[in-house]
Amino acid sequence: MSEPLLELKDIKMYFPIKEKVFKKPVNHVKAVNGVSLTVRQGETLGIVGESGCGKSTLARTIVGLLEPSSGDILFEGKSILGYNKKQMHELRRDIQMVYQDPYTSLNPRMKAGEIIAAPLKAFKMTSNLNERVYELLDLVGLKREDAEKFPHQFSGGQRQRIGIARALALNPKLLILDEPVSALDVSVQAQVINLLEDLQEELGLTYVFIAHDLSVIKHIADKVAVMYLGKVMELSDSDTLYHHSKHPYTNALLSAIPLPDPEKERQRQRIMLKGELPSPANPPTGCIFHTRCPIAQESCKQHIPVLEEKDGSNPNHQVACFYPQETEAIVSSN
Amino acid sequence: MLKKKRNLVALSILLLLTIATITADVWLPVSPGFIDAAQRLLPPSGTFWFGTDHFGRDVFALTVVAARVSLTVGFTVAVLATILGTITGLIAGYYKKADFIIMRVIDGMLAFPSLLLALALVAALGGSVTNIIIALTFSFWPVMTRIVRSAVLQINSVQYIEAAKTSGVSDPVVISKYVLPNVLSPIIVQGTFIFAKAILAEAALSFLGVGVDPSTPTWGNMLQESQIYISIAPWISIFPGLAIVVTVLALNMLGDGLRDSFDPHARKNKKRKQHFVKTKIAS
């Protein structure tokens, strides 16, 4: 097993709820509330979870756009939080991010070539700049002429490729992908996923891949973390998770995935979650999921379950639940 | 197409005016300031297209020459206020820490009647074009700051700015290459607006007796001096008045055009953008 590249240690990210400068925060949005994860060299960590559960926040924390309220981030064994401006700048070579929205993440007034060249210029790697840009375009399957086009002249999938080329420009070790395909139409989505897989193979990249779509995650991730309200509920390698998920939330998620197959789909049993997603400003006491959990007990309201392995057989499968239970695998092994 | 034609018309008007006023000394038959009491208050005629004023000066020549100061004031004020306002606005919008201080100063400036400044400067240093420009710049600058700042705040959290930051692009570059080009549209619109307002403000200052030295013709002081003749010799005020109106209209048209032409794909982009952004409008 390869070395851990990125380690998150009990990351918390609280946003004070305040409107104006003078105000003392009354409360906090606990967007990320104690997340510990490890990503190894060359693997893909998938993160899934409900909208607003803190996935993007976590990603932004990793790339240094946000300073976590507490916790530590180790990259190649070194804590990066105390980094000064210069060290941070150096770190950016190694950690890059690809954004969800292929349109808004590209400056509409810069040509594709300029966009891709920007990080190179920022690191003064300007020798052979053009060559490098062409090489990158080539790598993501775009043509040289494309360097002269503006973002709006590309299709969604192509734009996302530009974003990926930009992220790859500095030869990063780690790529954070925040819902890189959610905005794309299924056929385009397929293009991008293929590209990412090829690149990982060729360049040995490490991915943190955030998505709503569990099918996509299943397809691309080696390891999956399921988040709910700022916490990781279940963490496991991908196969195990899709076949032997234990957390009631994961179970509900999996059961809610509509399958593109009318016959199977119409026979399925779903776990319907009751209630609404609680506010991250006032998360429920005890197990944060108890308000919607179909199997919640009285004790779940008082005690907070920790993320730990429940099944001796698989040390890579951790669950934060007092009553883990495996549901019928939705993925028939055929 | 129609729009393009409009821009062309606006541009030609302004160019024509600029060229006419710059070269006025060459082609005007008489020196525009030439006082000839015998020709006082003549109505428009073949010789004097716009009539003559109380000094017997040719109103046409004066109107043309007056464009010099008026356009200079308008242009300089617009450029200065735009540059200063853009710089302060960018800084305030981009750096949260600087925001409070800059905005309090700007609020103070905004709350400060520009008239007082103009009066003070003119009182202290005389009604020179420079002083008028300084006073007007001070009064238009904070407005520009506010506008730029609000545009920057809106764009700050847009992903391509974050993307640039995470790519290691330095702040000055982010500000100049990512933020600025994307807030240019309100800047251009406001800039042309300032140009127009400055021309009017110069006129207003002249009206209050603190404008440019009366021996230098400007549209403003022409209007001011002519106001008592409004009922007996309306032409003295109508023509500079019209000149202001036409210039301002042309400028605004040009400003709109400039904004559109700056981003030739504005319409298309906008649609696409909306399409993708929609799902992200959170509460």
Place this chain on the structure above:
Amino acid sequence: ACGNQEQSAGGAGDSNEPAGDPVEGGTLTIAYPSEPDTLDWMSTGATPTRDIAWHIFEPLLALDNDYQVQPMIAEDFTVSDDETLYTITLRDDVKFHDGSDVTVDDVIASLDRWRTVSSVGKESDRFIESVTAVDDKTIEIQLTEVYNAFLSDMAAPKNALMIIPEEIAEEAGEQPLTPEQLIGTGPYQFDNWSRGSEIVLTKFEDYAARDETDLGGLTGEKVAYFDKLDFQIVKDPQVAINGIKTDLYDYALSIPNDLYDVVETDPSIDPVSYINGYSTITPDKSEPPFDDIKVREALNLALDKEAIAEATYGNSDFYSFDGALFDPEQTKLYSEEGTENYLNFDPEQAKELLAESDYNGESLKIMHSNDSETYKRISQIMKQQLEEVGFTIEIVPLEWATYLEQWSDPANWDIVVVGWSTRFSPNELGMLVNDINSSGWYDSERWRGLIDDWAVASDDEARLDILSEMNETVWEELPFIKVANETRLDIKGEQVQLEETWVGPRFWGAWKNQ
């Protein structure tokens, strides 16, 4: 109209004889173009102060319609044979607006204040030895030497010797009177002053009029027909005209002459005109180039006063060319002699003179206060004319407050354009009288000698000689250059009946027909 000079606005005077029987009551609303700083007629010579204040205050002596000194608060006055002792008796029944009677103490206190705060009073002060109350109706003023201008000084309508209660005179000292201190003896009393908006005077019911009929000018019988005089501050002449047309105002002052045609053709408006002094061009004589009389001569020769006047005043009914120091109407002060240089206009000679001088085309500053359209215009035309003979000119229009400050330093200017309102004695000739520091730095033995002569001149004839000499001095030494006599244009609604006098806006004896 009474004694209007011939040049006065053609025909305007004829229509302005009061018509019909006086009507009592009502309010007269006056559009006044600028707000006075104070209504203390003694401490300032400013026209706005004067125009309003003389309805409230009265001087001991005053000028009548023929510019003759007549008693006002005084019952009568006599001058001793050696011409140094002045005895003045007071009228019995004169009351202040606060109800108290006017006593000798009030008069002496007012005189004392006048001697310290009034520019004219200060001039007289040099000659006053003592002021004593002989009895409660009589005072005696002993002069140190013969000073023949003393009576006209006391009667001067500028920085006037107005009579105020003793306490107020002492309390105010050198400071201008505050609104509460505006207690006079005039036919109207101060009621209220909304700054920036209006000054309201009301009829003083206990007013003790003199017995004789109205003598014109500022003395004689005064009758207040109106209950109220409302001086509204209306800065814009166009507004004033519109206001008269629509009956918003009854009377408006200082209408631009160019609008005379508008006024004349409108039956609802009557023009009123009277002399208003003249504008002057004053070089700074303490420094080059104008310390050189040749350059000053060149200046005078370069100026085409007729062209200046035409472009400045427009309608030729409103100006007249006259180089004298006083107005032709002021018969006892008027002499044409010695003004031959006045209309000399010879650019060629000016050029020659300039060439002979040390002036080398350096830029000269014409300074003027920007609140006057007249100065503005004169400066501009002057610039054109001067540049034609080889001067280089820069015009510096300044706001009044700044102007006042700049004015006292010769470094700030080379020429100022400034107007002189009608003066009533050589002692009032502003910058020619006071110390050389405030005269455009006119330092002339000859002129000072003439002022001294004036003080002791024994009779009218001698005075006229001195005046001719003064004219000559002024036109030879060129301390300043007069442009032309100005006539001021006021307008009134047709229903307003008043008598035109040289004084200008004087609203006792005026009434409004229904």
Place this chain on the structure above:
Amino acid sequence: MLEIKNLKTYIDTENGTVKAVDDVSFQIKAGETICIVGESGSGKSVLAHSIMQLNPSPPAFHPEGEILFEGKNLLDVSEKELRRVRGNEISMIFQDPMSSLNPVFRVGDQLIEAIRSHEKVSKKAAKKRALELLTDVGIPDPERRLHDYPHQFSGGMRQRVLIAIALAGRPKVLIADEPTTALDVTIQAQILELMRSIQKKYGTAIILITHDLGVVAQIADRVLVMYSGRIVEKGSVSDIFYRSTMPYTWSLLRSLPRIDSDASNRLIPIQGQPSNLIDRPKGCHFQPRCPFATKACLEIDPSLTERGEGHWAACILSEEEFFNKKQEFEVNAQKGAVK
């Protein structure tokens, strides 16, 4: 109940006329659910808007076609009549729940407005009905929620409010344009469940537009596949999923990552660029991207032909040819390995 005949919706733009909907026909019966799928920009939303006459016009116009609702052509009826139909007979849920509620008005007021725009009822009665509707769509504590503003609602709740608004007039047809795209799967499931129960209760016909083939599989009776402003295939849900005879539909299905199969196969995207609705390719519009394209495809613009009971496809290939090509392609794909 609703029949669309040869509908064309064109939109004038500076760059030319966008043929957003180009000769589309279909019909829907009471109680039926039709899903419309197709790539982004293929005209699905414009079609939906056309039915409601909500496309801004100009620039949109209908050079041809009929929208027959209960015998009346909605393209011809008066503005007033149209308003009666809107919301009352046919109602619509828009693509985005987050922005489809007016942020400055209370949820209750927006709902009551919808009720009162069709029924002359008192405010009180309307409020009562609003409460019922909110209860119907499963919003807890509706009494209190009436007074909230949209931003105080979660995405799922907003979507349900929109459904409540759409149901206020007890419409006969409900058009839902990607109602769940912005929601995560658990909430999506709740919403679909709700729509189904309403359909059962009122016999509403539902037109659902979605990208998510899983949703289609779950809910649709019949499916319309759109490409480049046209319907390229329509049929029952199993026709489309199992017996598709249109290369576009087939490619679309193939490009999905399947959660229900374990093979981490490489995904198979559709090659080429999405079609341009202004300047469309010659012949079959899909031809430049079609793996089975032949010379003939360049010439012929195929129209819908019947492939089975209610199953229509627009392709020159016959069912058999298509099947062969498919086989051949898969074999090639396997052979040619990864490229």
Place this chain on the structure above:
Amino acid sequence: MLQYTIRRLLSIIPVMLVVSIIVFMIVHLTPGNPAYLILGEDSSAEAVQQLEEQLGLDQPIVVQFFDWVTNVFKGDLGESVYSSEPVLSIILDRIGPTFSVMLISMIFTLVIAIPIAIFVVWKRQTVLDPLFISASLLGASIPEFWFAMLLVLGLGVSIPIFPVAGYIPIAEGFLLWLHHLILPAFVLATVEIGLISRMLRDGMLEAVNQDYTKTARAKGIKESVVLMKHVFANALIPTTTVIGVTIAGLLGGTVIIETIFTIPGIGQLLIDSIHRRDYPVIQGVVLFIAVIYVVINLLVDLLYGLLDPRIRYD
């Protein structure tokens, strides 16, 4: 909300301080001196000096500034150099007319601008729209004193419907008051009508394409109601901002109108005091304007909360 308001009000202090320093500097560094002005051209140097002492102008400027600031904190703005009236009462006397003109002109502006904007948005695809834009620009590009003159000549003199000048306090009769304010208010309004109707139009055009507007239409509501209710309500935020800035701007910017219509307002007061170098009054007026400005902006911000429930301050 209350807390927020208090906090915002407290933020007046830094703004005030900035304004105070600027105004004090400007006022005292400007040449000219009230003592000189009061005593006139012929005054003696001693008298001037004495008066300066009396007015405290002989002190170093820093001392003067601190004296003044201390007094301001005590609520004392000083007295006019000329009339010795307390500055505050002078300002309060003058604020009535200015507020009246502002109020009426704001009413004009809104009453005219809003229907115009709605109408233009309604007819957005027709020539009316570009026509309107040109007209609104025209309104904003006419020099106001010129326009005022023309209006007065037309509607005051030729067809005497309105008084040509003057101000009557509302206490002397509402109709009289109103009658005198119509022309000046209208002149002020023309400029603002152009600006505000255009802002509103832009905001509405933005809102008109939003999904919630479609939702409203899909309910079967009349287009006019859709525009006037749903679209309009959503265009109010930027418009309110502009109105706020405009009102604040009007305070210092009515001078010309006040001059032409002889309205004894704050603008006149300011310009007169500047000409007279009445330092305490100038400082007082500027400070007063600044306070009003901050308060108006606060009100605008609070109004945001009402106009858009998503904006909350607590």
